[in-house]
Amino acid sequence: MDFTLPREVRLVRRSVREFAEETVAPLVERMEERDEFPAELVRAMGEIGVLGLITPPEHGGSNLGHLARMVAVEEVSRVSAAAGISLQVHHMATAALSDFGSDAQKQKYLPPLCRGDWLGTCAITEPTGGSDLLGMASTARPVADGYVLNGRKCFITNCHLSDAVVTVAKTGEGPKGISAFVVEKGTPGFSAGRHEHKLGLRGADTGELVFRDCRVPRENLLGNEGEGMAVALRTIGEVGRPGMAGTSLGILQACYDESVRFAKERTLYGRPIAQLQAIQWSVAEIFAELQASRWLCYHAAWLKDSGADCGVETTLAKMYTSEAAVKAAQKAIEIHGACGTMMEYAVQRLFRDAMVCVSAGGTTEIGKLVVARAALA
Amino acid sequence: MNIVVCMKPVPDPRRWGTLTLDARTMLLRREEVPAVINPLDRNAIEQAVAMRAGGTVTVLSMAPPDAEEQLAEALAMGCDRAILLSDSAFAGADSLATARALAAAIRRIGDVDLVFCGAYSLDGSTSQVGPQVAELLGVPDLTHVTALGLDGGTLRARSATEGGETLYECDLPAVVTFDKEVNVPRLPSMTGIMRAASAGVTRWTAADVGLAPAEAGLAGSPTQMQNTFTPAAARKGEMLEGSPARMAAALVEKLKGSRVIE
Ligand SMILES: Cc1cc2nc3c(=O)[nH]c(=O)nc-3n(C[C@H](O)[C@H](O)[C@@H](O)COP(=O)(O)OP(=O)(O)OC[C@H]3O[C@@H](n4cnc5c(N)ncnc54)[C@H](O)[C@@H]3O)c2cc1C
Ligand SMILES: Cc1cc2nc3c(=O)[nH]c(=O)nc-3n(C[C@H](O)[C@H](O)[C@H](O)COP(=O)(O)OP(=O)(O)OC[C@H]3O[C@@H](n4cnc5c(N)ncnc54)[C@H](O)[C@@H]3O)c2cc1C
Numbered sequence: 009m010d011f012t013l014p015r016e017v018r019l020v021r022r023s024v025r026e027f028a029e030e031t032v033a034p035l036v037e038r039m040e041e042r043d044e045f046p047a048e049l050v051r052a053m054g055e056i057g058v059l060g061l062i063t064p065p066e067h068g069g070s071n072l073g074h075l076a077r078m079v080a081v082e083e084v085s086r087v088s089a090a091a092g093i094s095l096q097v098h099h100m101a102t103a104a105l106s107d108f109g110s111d112a113q114k115q116k117y118l119p120p121l122c123r124g125d126w127l128g129t130c131a132i133t134e135p136t137g138g139s140d141l142l143g144m145a146s147t148a149r150p151v152a153d154g155y156v157l158n159g160r161k162c163f164i165t166n167c168h169l170s171d172a173v174v175t176v177a178k179t180g181e182g183p184k185g186i187s188a189f190v191v192e193k194g195t196p197g198f199s200a201g202r203h204e205h206k207l208g209l210r211g212a213d214t215g216e217l218v219f220r221d222c223r224v225p226r227e228n229l230l231g232n233e234g235e236g237m238a239v240a241l242r243t244i245g246e247v248g249r250p251g252m253a254g255t256s257l258g259i260l261q262a263c264y265d266e267s268v269r270f271a272k273e274r275t276l277y278g279r280p281i282a283q284l285q286a287i288q289w290s291v292a293e294i295f296a297e298l299q300a301s302r303w304l305c306y307h308a309a310w311l312k313d314s315g316a317d318c319g320v321e322t323t324l325a326k327m328y329t330s331e332a333a334v335k336a337a338q339k340a341i342e343i344h345g346a347c348g349t350m351m352e353y354a355v356q357r358l359f360r361d362a363m364v365c366v367s368a369g370g371t372t373e374i375g376k377l378v379v380a381r382a383a384l385a
Numbered sequence: 386m387n388i389v390v391c392m393k394p395v396p397d398p399r400r401w402g403t404l405t406l407d408a409r410t411m412l413l414r415r416e417e418v419p420a421v422i423n424p425l426d427r428n429a430i431e432q433a434v435a436m437r438a439g440g441t442v443t444v445l446s447m448a449p450p451d452a453e454e455q456l457a458e459a460l461a462m463g464c465d466r467a468i469l470l471s472d473s474a475f476a477g478a479d480s481l482a483t484a485r486a487l488a489a490a491i492r493r494i495g496d497v498d499l500v501f502c503g504a505y506s507l508d509g510s511t512s513q514v515g516p517q518v519a520e521l522l523g524v525p526d527l528t529h530v531t532a533l534g535l536d537g538g539t540l541r542a543r544s545a546t547e548g549g550e551t552l553y554e555c556d557l558p559a560v561v562t563f564d565k566e567v568n569v570p571r572l573p574s575m576t577g578i579m580r581a582a583s584a585g586v587t588r589w590t591a592a593d594v595g596l597a598p599a600e601a602g603l604a605g606s607p608t609q610m611q612n613t614f615t616p617a618a619a620r621k622g623e624m625l626e627g628s629p630a631r632m633a634a635a636l637v638e639k640l641k642g643s644r645v646i647e
Contacts, residue, residue: 015454016582019461023573057575070575080575 013075013306020061020076021083027056028087036088039211040357045094045169046211054124058084058095062247063102067118074247078254078309085258086265089361090212092258093368094127096251097165101128103247104174105190108231108239113190117172126171130248131161131217132240138163138367139374141186141240146219148177148187150233154226155179155189157219160201163368167215168200174243175217176236186236190228197222208360209368244370245319246312249326252369253305256326256333259362260298263336266355267291267343274345281343290339297332304328320382327375333362386440386535388433388499389491390464391514394420394448394455395507411613413508422455425503427462427570428563432533433501434463435568441465443494447475447486453586460581461573468494472590477603480509484517486601489594491522499540500560504529512562519560526560527553531567 013021035046053059061077063069077099085092102121105114120126136143146159157177164173171193179187191198201216231239271282271291281287304325311318337359341348348355366372396404396418405414422430433442444459446452447470456467470486478486491497500522502515512528519526531550532543542553542561573581591601598604625632640646 015457016578018454019458019573019578019581020575022458023461023575023578026572055574056572057577061575065576065579070579072575072579076575 017076021079024080024083028084032087032091043210045213050127051124060122067114068122074309074312081254082258085255086261089255089259090209092255093212098128100130100243100247101174104243127166127169128172129166129170131164131175133163135162146177148179155224157222159219161217168213176240183237184234187233188230188236188239190230208364248369250322253325253329256329256365257305259333259358260336263340264294264298267340294336297336301329301332323375323378330365337362386438386498389443389497390429390433390501392426392444392446393423393506394452395423397421423503423506428567429501430462431568431570456586457581460584461577467586469586469588471588474591474601479606479608480511480513482605484514488518488521493594498557502562504562504564515562524558525555528562529564530561531564
């Protein structure tokens, strides 16, 4: 057993960390204030290549794999979890296209999605409840040369900025009655609806997508008719959940960094509070959560890269890490005293961001259902 | 344009706070702090990759085996080939022995139009290696360059001097050392990292570049460090008193007396 990260992954970490500190960090204040995703960041992420991390080279990516992607999402999220979730949901679109797309679809969509000419998203959740996939109401009615989509998706990341949307709708009844499509921005009958304002992850574009008699040509069917459930489950389970795990991991790392820095700088009774045992315990607890989460995340991503079943491990990593980030952020705020509740300090943002990651990509309760099934098998 | 970039791994400046000195050997305990590409060597790599125009950029380092990590990063930034001079015979080299090894390797690479270096390293910081390599190769060298262009077969360079600039013209081949103003180095892209993974690093020993043991490392080094210490610097202050005009006049007299001004 060798826990050393491969050299490529170490290089990815170094490069993406620098990218996040130089390019993403200066945007954070504006993202918090305006709650808008900076469009220039899409192009910048395309240039450094993080948009194509899990796309094969023949379609414009680097295919460095899911562990490299985990580390990249972590490093971006350490600076801005809002940018992290935007990146990770974009990967859901590229993965669904790589895994289920026809050659023509891959050639058409993947290169611009990797370059950052286009942003992508994966729109599954509906007002009928994200946990209840089969309860979705959107329909895709077959017509001569394609389908007519009607329905509404909610809480969708990259909603207003996406150029290519992977989505699902009912073409029949039951699990075999769901089909997946790729819909382009500008298709008549397709529009972005409300822009949500969230507690945290401000600056990540979240909102509604609306299909109103939207005609989608047959060649935009992703996979076969009736395969939509497989597209959704695989993309959520093997890309979306580890992506949210990575986003939460970045928040956790930032909680740790901020706590250590503050504990060493803040002096009380003539010495840094890092010398108070109560503070040491809090830092130790954050560190323990960070390490436990990190190895759950890396192990899940490594499993995915090895081609093994990874759905339970990615769900476990997501569930554990997103809850750990909330606990760590609370501790980090406590270590900061009143400063921790001031908008000038990052920890208050980390807490808000961590809270939002708990439901995104599947709630803790749904996570427990998945894990319990495996644990009791 | 075939370009060789000399790259030195140095301790990560962000971690200098944790660097310590071995009390016995008076050397840095380098293993305690991760190494990074010497920052100015990133500028040299950027310049080479931008100027290569169909030629080959080779990144060359004389360093312990761990330097493969920094060489891989240089490949990810766009260098075509990486060579590591790694041999226990190279240990303890001063700047001349370093330059000798690099020059020998450059000769072995052959057909080189330009050699790029940083103007100085962050750790040793002698600024000697670039000019010494040029001398050993018998080619001109331009140092502390802040802008570089190629006009036909002529190199045009700009370098900053105190209160001004110097413009140079120079024939190829040549050695150029860069200051940080020359460009903004790119970060390794993900596709660069992918390509670097398959490129690999070539290792050469002293014998591979035709150096005898007596010419390499400590044995080939005319300078040998005896001791490292912080000199005790004592400052003397003197307070002038009186009105501003009187103090100014007294100050002028004192400065003239100590020949600081005429
Ligand atoms: C505290 C201390 C004191 C020292 N004192 C002396 C001394 O008095 N005299 C002496 O000769 N040496 C001395 N050395 C050793 C000397 O610094 C290095 O051994 C020498 O190899 C490189 O010199 P530099 O780092 O100053 O390089 P510089 O000349 O400052 O480096 C300029 C450029 O040369 C290239 N380069 C330098 N080293 C390498 C390399 N190994 N591989 C590839 N490219 C390289 C890089 O492009 C670099 O940017 C000292 C070292 C230390 C740590
Ligand atoms: C910031 C953000 C970004 C998002 N981005 C996207 C996106 O890009 N694409 C997309 O498709 N979706 C996205 N989502 C939606 C997300 O996937 C859903 O929020 C999530 O699946 C939960 O669905 P819900 O919010 O509708 O909660 P509901 O499904 O309504 O659940 C309500 C509560 O009931 C609990 N519950 C539900 N079922 C059970 C059960 N069987 N047993 C016990 N408890 C249960 C839940 O845990 C929860 O506490 C995003 C959400 C957020 C917050």
